[in-house]
Each structure stands twice: as structure tokens, then as C-alpha cells.
Amino acid sequence: MSYSFSQRRVLIVGGSSGIGEAAAKAFAEAGAQVVIASRSQDRLDAASRRIGADVETAVLDTTDDAAVEAYFARSGSFDHVVVSAAKTPGGLVRSLPLPDAYSAMDSKFWGAYRVARAVSIRERGSLTFISGFLSVRPGEWVLQGSINAALEALARGLALELAPQKVRVNAVSPGMIATPLWGGLPDADREAMYEHAAATLPARTMGRPEDIANAILYLASTPYATGSTVLVDGGAAIA
Structure with missing residues (x-):
């Protein structure tokens, strides 16, 4: 039985592309009043058209302390909030x-x-x-693994801190997902990477933003889920 988010107000930070956009679309299709936020109004407008629903948009730079405080001082309350925004350059610790x-x-x-x-x-x-x-299999991506592990620890700690307010906190941990993140690669290289992932992952398929959106909605709709990290990685962590 599908869960309805009718009359629920949902904020997707990083909702202008990729996983955030897929989550926004899924919430909108489930009846939610959706707000998507990112740093670019042009990208927000384009995402809103792709989502095809009556979503609100908000320009928000989460690296700006004052901007974050100001936005939430005027935004009102939300029922569910998803934070998907990030820009994380990577490389070896001693060379980055x-x-x-x-x-x-x-x-x-x-x-x-x-x-x-x-x-x-x-x-x-x-x-x-x-x-x-x-976070569990960093390989050469040490910094990204550390940041992801810190986020998951933050979710667990906040699940305890916010329990008296009856607010649940969780994390979704994706594997490699076909998103605009890889748009800088030449088309042939990107497709080869996707094909290799599909051939070698235990799930034998490439991850899509909709796969992660499913997990996000599961956590939002499950009153018993808090302090959890849901791993949706095609089996990459065990391969």
C-alpha cells in the first residue's frame, strides 16, 4: 500500500538535479507540497519544469551561515526535510x-x-x-568516505537529540548513481563506466536517482525508523 504525503510540506535541499530532484518528484507524486532549494534559480526553474508539479523554489547556499539562518527564519515549518546538496572535490589525501x-x-x-x-x-x-x-568502503576516496561517515554519525546523534521533539533523523547511503555528477565525463567514458558497474555489482544494474528516492520516501513514511542508515549501493560495499 502506497503512503500519501497529502498536506505534508517537504523541503529538498539540493532538489534541482540528480537524487534531490528525483526525491522531489516522488514526494510531489505522493501528494506533498514540495519546496526545492539550491544555489541557482535557473537550475531550480528547470527542475521545476521537469518535475511537472506545482513546486516552490528557494535559492539557498548551505555554505553561507547567514543565508541559511535567514531562509529558515522566514520559511516556516516543514514535515520532512531532505539534504542532498553537496560539492565535494576528491583526491588522495596527500595530493588534494x-x-x-x-x-x-x-x-x-x-x-x-x-x-x-x-x-x-x-x-x-x-x-x-x-x-x-x-563511508564503509572508501578506497582511494578517503575524504569523501570520512565526510559520509560523519554525516551518518550526525544522523544518529540528532536522532537522539531531536527525539523529545518527536522528530526522526536518518541517512540514505547511495552507491554509484547515474546523475549529472558525471556529466563532465565524455559520453563514451561515462557509458563505459555505467556498463562496468552494471556488469560487476552484485545487483547487476546501474543505480538510478529513483532508487534512492524510494529509500528516502520509505524513511519519511516509516514512523519507527530513526537513527538508521539505509545502504542502497547495488552491493558495492560487499563486492
Whole structure:
């Protein structure tokens, strides 16, 4: 039986593309009043047209302390909040410039922290972070793995801190997902990467944003789920 989010107000931070956009579309199709936020009004407008529903948009830079505080001071309360926004340059620890490392942590971890600190979530609502399977299998992506692990720990801690307010906090941990993140690669290289993933992952398929959206809606619609990290990675963590 599908869950209805009718009359529920949902904020997707990072809702202008990829996983965030897919989650916004899924919530809208389930009847929610959806607000998508990102740094670019043009990208928000394009996403709104693709979603094809009456969604609100909000320009929000989660790396800007004052902007985050100001937005949530005027936005009102939400029933469910999803934080998917991040820009995380990567590389080996000893070769990645420190300013890039600081920027990655500021974007993905501190951005989520700022939102969690400022947002008003209604009783029986939820907050969901998007982390990533590198938290358990970082390989050469040490910084990204560390940031994802920190996000998952933040979700567990906030699940306890916000329990008296009856707000649930969880994380969804995706594997490799076919999103605009890979748009900078030449088409042939990108398709080859997707085909390799589909051939080698235990799930024998490439991940899609809709797969992660399913997990996000599951957590938002399940009153017993809090402090959880749902791994949706095609089996990459065990391969």
C-alpha cells in the first residue's frame, strides 16, 4: 500500500538535479507540497519544469551561515526535510589541496549541519541526509568516505537529540548513481563506466536517482525508523 504525503510540506535541499530532484518528484507524486532549494534559480526553474508539479523554489547556499539562518527564519515549518546538496572535490589525501578538502567538508557535512541547526520540523516529521557507501568502503576516496561517515554519525546523534521533539533523523547511503555528477565525463567514458558497474555489482544494474528516492520516501513514511542508515549501493560495499 502506497503512503500519501497529502498536506505534508517537504523541503529538498539540493532538489534541482540528480537524487534531490528525483526525491522531489516522488514526494510531489505522493501528494506533498514540495519546496526545492539550491544555489541557482535557473537550475531550480528547470527542475521545476521537469518535475511537472506545482513546486516552490528557494535559492539557498548551505555554505553561507547567514543565508541559511535567514531562509529558515522566514520559511516556516516543514514535515520532512531532505539534504542532498553537496560539492565535494576528491583526491588522495596527500595530493588534494587543503582548501579543496575544507571546501568539500564545508559543503557536504557543515552544509547539512547548518540546515539541521536552523530548520523547524513539525512533530512526527523527519530529517534525512544523503551520505554514500564510501563511508564503509572508501578506497582511494578517503575524504569523501570520512565526510559520509560523519554525516551518518550526525544522523544518529540528532536522532537522539531531536527525539523529545518527536522528530526522526536518518541517512540514505547511495552507491554509484547515474546523475549529472558525471556529466563532465565524455559520453563514451561515462557509458563505459555505467556498463562496468552494471556488469560487476552484485545487483547487476546501474543505480538510478529513483532508487534512492524510494529509500528516502520509505524513511519519511516509516514512523519507527530513526537513527538508521539505509545502504542502497547495488552491493558495492560487499563486492
